[in-house]
């Protein structure tokens with residue numbers, strides 16, 4: 001991708017007027033990501049880590065750091081290197097429960113990573129062995145370990161329930177064993193992405209309580225993971241404060257150390273509003289628009305899980321009432337199809353431009369070069385994202401559902 005960070009436009013229409021782009025353009029809104037970060041920092045009753053996988057763009061990582069996010073959830077050695085290279089003072093936590101010994105070793109010895117998650121005894125032994133002093137064979141004394149529990153994804157749009165996490169039957173023994181290798185032991189889980197109800201976290205914290213009671217070990221940290229929602233057409237979640245309040249109440253009631261920490265690892269909620277994208281209609285066939293980005297570009301979720309993103313036509317001369325369209329992407333693959341529906345003016349046609357919003361999380365970051373169609377310029381725009389959880393104008397607005405930037 002070409003990055004022209006000095007190009008700042010007021011909005012998507014200004015970009016189209018100036019560039020008439022033949023390739024997709026990613027529009028970044030640093031102010032929206034900074035506002036989301038401030039919201040979590042000021043209102044979440046604990047520490048907020050950014051889950052780098054949701055969007056590892058270096059510009060975004062810098063925006064979040066500048067806004068006050070100090071801890072980062074990294075899931076691969078490449079993410080460790082990237083985050084460490086950009087943010088030398090950040091605290092990096094390696095929260096993928098399956099790692100290679102060489103990744104653990106490099107993270108620990110070279111990049112100062114102390115916090116690792118695990119969901120099995122094999123992984124525990126792998127971490128302990130990889131972090132031994134190579135000369136003396138002494139075990140590391142500063143490991144901070146987090147045991148990942150399997151919890152239900154029943155309230156979430158995207159499940160993370162089947163792949164990782166140990167069951168309640170295995171958790172007590174694993175917690176007891178992990179406790180012998182570290183002075184700081186946490187429990188983490190992930191309720192699935194885009195959790196549409198705060199109760200997603202209640203069932204998970206209840207499981208955590210059961211695991212702690214059975215294990216009878218001291219727990220220093222509870223990490224409620226990601227899953228905090230953003231806003232999309234047809235997916236307007238309750239106010240984020242409801243999530244924070246319920247998590248705080250149930251955390252307080254856990255049988256854990258009096259000074260135990262509460263963490264969360266939002267990905268989507270911190271970056272969804274950061275990016276949108278301008279695409280061009282190359283052809284129209286009835287109610288199908290052939291556009292120049294798709295399933296192998298920033299619209300992976302639109303194609304694979306029928307995610308609906310907000311859309312807006314960027315031409316001034318379209319007069320017809322909106323109707324529902326589906327999109328085809330640019331590659332030669334039939335699967336490069338986004339069924340939507342996407343509501344656009346009925347007279348939209350080839351040559352017209354569309355802004356597709358809310359692509360900052362698992363969108364702009366997913367672009368591939370398949371079939372030669374990966375290119376996109378990136379520019380900064382200063383207008384508001386097409387939807388927002390943080391500017392106080394939602395369907396169920398809350399007086400304080402907004403934060404001001406410093």
Ligand SMILES: *Cc1c(COP(=O)(O)O)cnc(C)c1O
Nearest residue numbers: 051193226227228265266267268
């Ligand atoms: C993906 C992931 C996150 C972020 O999830 P969101 O739903 O984007 O908030 C956080 N923690 C872990 C371990 C993850 O795998």
